[in-house]
Amino acid sequence: MTASYEVRGQVAVITLNNPPVNGLGYETRKATAEGIERANNDAAVKAIVLTGAGKAFSGGADIREFGSPKALAEPNLLSLIKVVENSGKPVVAAIHSVCMGGGLELALGCHYRVVAPGTQVALPEVKLGLVPGAGGTQRLPRVLGVEVALNMIVKGDPVKSEQLAALPGQKLFDQLAEGDVLEAALAYAQQVADVRPLPLVRNLKARHPEGDAYFQFARNTVKAMAKNFPAPARCVDCVEQATKTRNIDDGLAYEREAFISLMMTPECKALRHAFFAERAASKIPDVPEDTPQRKIEQVAVIGAGTMGGGISMNFLNAGIPVTILETKQEALDRGIATIRKNYEAQVKKGKLKQDKYEQRMALLTTTLDYADIKNADLVIEAVFEELGVKEKVFTTLDEVMKPGAILASNTSTLDVDKIAGFTKRPQDVVGMHFFSPANVMKLLEVVRGAKTGKDVLATVMSLAKKIKKTAVVSGVCDGFIGNRMIEQYSRQAGFLLEEGATPQQVDKAVEKFGFAMGPFRMGDLAGNDIGWAIRKRRYQEKPDMRYSKTADLLCEMGRYGQKTGAGWYDYVPGKRDAIPSSVVNEMIEKHRAELGITPRKISDEEIVHRLVYSLVNEGAKIVEEGIASKASDVDMVYLTGYGFPLHRGGPMNYADTQGLFNVVQTMKRFAKNPHDDASFWEPAPLLARLAAEGKSFN
Template sequence: MTAEYQRHGTVALITLNNPPVNGMGLVTRTALVDGINKALNDDAVTAIVIIGAGKAFSGGADIKEFNSPKALAEPSLHTVILTVESASKPVIAAIHTICMGGGLELSLACHYRVATPTAQIALPEVKLGLLPGAGGTQRLPRAVGLELAVKMIVTGNPIAAEKLSATALFDAIIHHTTEDEWLKHVLAFANKVTALRPLPKIRNMKVDYPDYKAFLQSARLSVKASSEHFPAPLKCIDAIEAAITKEFEEGLQYERDLFMALLETTTSKAMRHAFFGERAASKIAGLSAATPQRHIASVAVIGAGTMGGGIAMNFANAGIAVTIVETSTAALEKGLSIIRKNYENTLKKGKLTQDQCDQRIALISGALEFAAISQADLVIEAVFEELAVKKAVFKSLDAVMKPGAILASNTSTLNLDEIAAAINRPRDVIGMHFFSPANVMQLLEVVRGKKTADDVLATIMALAKKIRKTAVVAGVCDGFIGNRMIEQLIRQAGFLLDEGCLPQQVDKAMEQFGWAMGPFRMSDLAGNDIGWTIRKRRAIKAPDMTYSKTADLLCEMGRFGQKTGAGWYDYKTGDRTAYPAAVVDNLIVKHSANIGIVRRPVDDLEIVERLVFALINEAAQILDEGIAQKASDVDIVYLTGYGFPLFRGGPLFYADTTGLSNVAAAIEKYARGLHGEAWKVAPLLLRLAAQNKTFN
């Protein structure tokens, strides 16, 4: 976790070595400054090369030091950059694989930069609600030009070094086949520039762009339209403009002031919370990092419906062979046909090459018998959400699957332990709850049963990364984390219909709060019959749990949502737009009268509070029961699986910023109103509020 110093002839080689991405932590920064000073004081050294060990030049700041005194301790990144830029001998950045954030800002201060063609170059600070704070907004426009700098800084997306070869960012793009050859070319470049003077500095360059004001105004309008709740992108443009209008040092200070202001915004804190929460989700209490993993080379999926097909595509996309099992040739062919169509549509959009498309389709095959998948390493059941059906499938799998195969269920609500108890190998059973559409949605709820083996859990968590899912571990309960919470939100949404709202008002209030989609539009998308099935089950298992009857009445009319062209809203063929439905509005008003409720005006604040606080209250109960390991896991589930607004950080982060005592007081108020039986403040929420503590 340092910067290592070597001499290669007259060239000093300083290697950043802080795995996994050579983060610029305090120890590394200190060693780097010491190395540069050592090279400057050695008369035999004529040039200095900064290079990265392993799989990166540098990914920027060391995330382990975020929000700690080490992040700002001297030598700070600013001090490192000043040391490099003011060096009296040429400093060359040798960039490979990854050069992002503070790593790119460091390289921009070097006198020369060489790179491998595929090195990924980015200033991604905007993804944390920030802007580059160590000169990135001032130097990058000088190096690559105004338009490209705006694109890179405002989006934070990486660009391959070879696409920047025509700019002043790189002095050479070096093609190589081995690490030794790469180093040989780098040292040759260093020796070539040893005697050149004056040393070039990006800070001395000017941004030459005719009518920059018009361009930046257009950029602001575009950014404003797409980032309403995110202040950082507009501030990035303000900082970039300073690179044109201000002297360099003045621009640096202006950038720093903007950075510090953004650092204190709730939006940036929420985005940083999400960033760290996503990484923390993979850390599981009681599971050692050294836990062995099972080998997964082939996967089987039971069911070729929308969910099963989407699940299969995840593995094909990662290069893993998949066999889909169905009960009939017609159902199998229909499922495989939809998969082919999905890939062909992606090909038409230019997101896949023909070879990639062909390879992925070839990795997915079909079968009509369980015996055909007996040698699969992992099988995922994606059949109808009915316990008896799933138990029957697992019994069949138990009879044919090879020893050591992992048996996973895609159940979204059912008791995984009951499924596991139906077979002879409960240690091999785990829940893999994908979200629809499974090939698109980022979240994977990994359900750990009472008897799930540690190596099974470790294997699935590692596999989730391979198929590019954000995996969050949940314990066994009805609905796990996500669906257990959303049920309480949907209950409140139904009660609001009884009391005076219409679906479009509720949806609009939640979408203005920042949700991607309101609860009634979401139900129409998922299928209203799914909730109907759950409520029927609840009526038997939990008869005391009350619901509005409007959703049942809707389903009795056959209005199951988008798939039937009618749900809470009306839909037109080929059009996903939700059109208000007079027949539904009339149904709701009539139902209120039938149950003796006098409808009243309901403001948007009450709508948002009742729905969001219902989520928070249930999440507190889930935490107390140990179903979720930590508050950030709950937030990640909702940010990646349910469209909760990122700028609010997730339900429990939002609760923390609102104040837990305020949340508890509001819940107690609603408990005294109509449908108050649905409210009871969770004990954990009360305890934390009384102690003036937070969830996170």
């Protein structure tokens, strides 16, 4: 994890070599600075080329050093860039593949830049709640112009090098390489070896002809787009500073101050938590990274409904052939028509090219016969959520599928071990719980049965990355991680109605907290009859578990949600706007009177904490039971599948920020409420233990 040094003719080549993306860790920074000094001290060397080994120039900071003393140890990145700028011999950056964050800032410190076409260029720090911290906001506007640079900085998304190289007047790249970028950079270094003075980005000017108006417009825009995050607005401030300071060092100091102050904000901590949690989710404690994987070259999906069609699109998008199986031709035809409609909408919006659409559809075949899917490497069942139906499907799959095929169920609540028991190959059975709409939602709950093979888990987790899902492993329990927790959240929402709240008050409180949608709007969207079916099962299996009857009364009125034009809210045909319903409010008031409850004024704070802490307490039980291997997995489920606000970092992270001692104290108060479920508010053993020890989940 360092940088190598070699001399080719009169040019010294320093190669960053810190896999996987040449992160600028301490050893790499130190070796690079030493290489620059060595080249300057060698009379035979006339120029220096700086490049990266493998599949990146540099992806920026080494995330393995985040929060450690090494991250700030000298030479830090600012010091290294100063070493490069102060080199007495020209430094040419040979940029390829990936040039992001600190990697781009380092390249901007070089005297010249030669780039390979197709290179992904970005300053993505805003996605971690930060501004670039090593001169990005000061140097990029000087080479790309203020508006282009600011757009890149506040969005943080990668842009292809050839797009940037084609901009009129750009000074970011001196040459777009044809062929090998290192060879091009070596040739360029020889051309400029004797050119003096050495050009420096810091000496260029950053100007905007209508600066005050433009920056005010930019502030208004980012405020509307990122209201819960302070970093985008600080990016605007920093770029504006680049246009106003006479001395770039003043701008660099301003940027650094912004970087350090943002580092301490809860939003930044939440985004960094989510960043690491997503990477940690792919690591399964007892499944080594070198576990052999099965080949997945052909996928079959059972069921052409909403879920089956959405699941199929994920694999088609990744270039994997799919066969959809149905029992009736009409169902197949409807399913294929929906897939076409979804793709055509993307084409119409310019998000998908016509030829790509045609390529994806060419990978799709359909059948009514199980014999036609027998050679698939993976089959995913997406049929009706009833154990008897699943039994028929898996018994048939066991008979027809080739040995070694992975048999997956898209069940959202049912026992994967029972499903595996319908086959003679339980080691091949796994849960793959996609979230609706399956072609859009990022979350994939991978449900590990008692006998699921480690190679099956490794294969499915790797495949999830290929189809661009965030996969989280769950053990077997009713509802797995996400739906098990949401049941407690929904129970609390019901109790709040009985005690005096309205559906719109509850929804507005949690939406103000940052949820994409409150529990009652969510119920209307998903279908209130789904929850009703689960409660009916609960009344038989867990007669002691208390629920508000308001949701049952709603369903008895036929108000299932948007699909029936009425649920907790009223809906106008063709629109999704939730209109408060006097009928529903009357039903709640009547039910409240029958229970003998005098309604009370409930604060938004109580609503939020009852709902969120119900998730926290159930999440703690899930971690303690080993259903989730770590608290951050619970956070990833809620951030990517349930609309939990990203700037809060997930329910477990939010509890950490509040202090687990305070969370437990609040729960004890809730337990004293005679209309709530006191037994539920008994803190989970893990939560109680961590609070007593002054520790946190993460």
